[in-house]
Amino acid sequence: MQTTQRPAVSEAVAKSRKKRELIKNVVAYSFIAPNFVGFAVFTLVPMVMAVALAFLSWDGSTNNPITFVGIQNFIDLFQDAKFRQALINTVAYAVITVPLTMAASLGLAILLNQQIRARNFFRTMMFFPYVASMVAVTAVWNMLFNPAMGPVNMILSGLGVENLPRWSVDNNWFICMGTVILFSIWKFMGYYMIIYLAGLQGVNPDLYEAAALDGASPWQRFWYVTLPQLRPTTFFVTVMLTIQCFKVYDIFLMITNFGPGGKTRVLVGNIYEAAFTSRKFGYSSAIAMVLFVLVLIVTLVQFRGEKSMNE
């Protein structure tokens, strides 16, 4: 009797434990579901669709069939001069904007990390461009840099500069890109300044004291103490900024309008144009995959770097 009862009891215990476990899971999923369902439907599903779409050809019309074209979209891509130009522009924009913005934000952070009056006021001022509406600030930027009447060129001509730059509409690619890059630094630097300020909080003050005792100059202190100590922050800022540059669209749209003559097109501009102007949805997704791979490379570098820093 006893021997047959025991398994029954433990079975009941196991059953109730299983039930409790089930309830626990149901409760947990009820917490996650509201966000996860929205996230899965509106983010995860489109991401998977983006990958699939890159191998298809479709004009978006329900009357026309969707056809599988294999890697044809990617073959077309590398024969497309517009794409090559967009890729070069996007990468060039990132390669120049990232270090300059980093230098500006690090410089600001170091200035604003000192014990000075009105420190928060200065920080707030420097930060404001980052939260200001892109449409509004590009509108004023375009007026300031208006080639014929803008105050910037008025000042330059007052200084005796002949051949005034025509900024966002200049035929010289460097000047056009330079105008956008200058704007980007102004817009982004406040955000990364805050990240650098947080990084500076983590620098051990004893190190500065030791450096001062050794008679290090301010420059040496910066070079041999601050910079090495900030390495994780710098690394993080590089990754964030690079991704931010790769996905640029609105800055170019509103400042150069990808002109003159499409000289300053960027990847996301091409994605948009291929989909909504040319209605080549598969082709547009192939461009998006190139953006995806660029971001993936940057992210993998970050993982690698974080790992090596933690070791």
Place this chain on the structure above:
Amino acid sequence: MKEKSGITGGRIAVYVILILLSVLTIIPFAWMLSASLKLNKDVFAWPMEWIPSNPQWANYINIWTKIPLLKYIGNTAILTVVVTLLQLLTSSFAAYAFAKLRFWGRNLLFLGYIATIAMPWQVYMVPQFMMMSGMGLNDKLIAMVCLQAFSAFGVFLMKQFYDGIPDELCEAARIDGLSEYGIWAKIMLPLSKPSLATLTIFTFVNTWNDFLGPLLYLHTDSKKTLQLGLRMFIGQYSAEYGLIMAASVVALIPVLIVFLALQKYFVQGIASSGLKG
């Protein structure tokens, strides 16, 4: 003695550099404000007049009739409020489970969030648009809600904060007979005010300023958001400098207010969410 005077000298230099840099940073806004009170023909007058002698307050009245600015602001305000509320609610809800509950598939689901956090929306915006159009959401404000209300970033930010709250606190509440929902509402939410504030401004600023999302989805004039409406206005009346600047000032004011009121949390939020990556 010498050391001390050197420090004050350096200090003055720091102030001078800072003031110069702040002026440079802020000049576009000052110019915007000044131009918003001028006649079109005076906007580019040189040498320029920072404070207009004959301020055109009419610019600030005319923009409301020239474009349906009130409608745009109304749309944007509704959108921003709904998105922010949904974002706060669903993110903190999900984050609680990820931080404090053990359940089947937890790591896998969280990996789904983490893996996509760095992926720009631009990569999948086209298939997303096709899917939403298929669902009949094209040219509907609700599409913008679906787009922005469920972010990986929100869950991540809230989870990081909840991870810092000791498990013993939840354990004690469970023993006292509080349900998991009760713990979330009565213990976690009140404790997480700083990160809720951070998420509020991030979401508010992003939704208020979003341009590319509305550009894709909203076509009917009565459904447009402020940024989109402003951009269309600039395209149509590119020579109405005074009005463009006045409308730009109006578009900036709500963000300025929210930013100044909550900037402490903003700075903390960037610092904490940023460094952990």
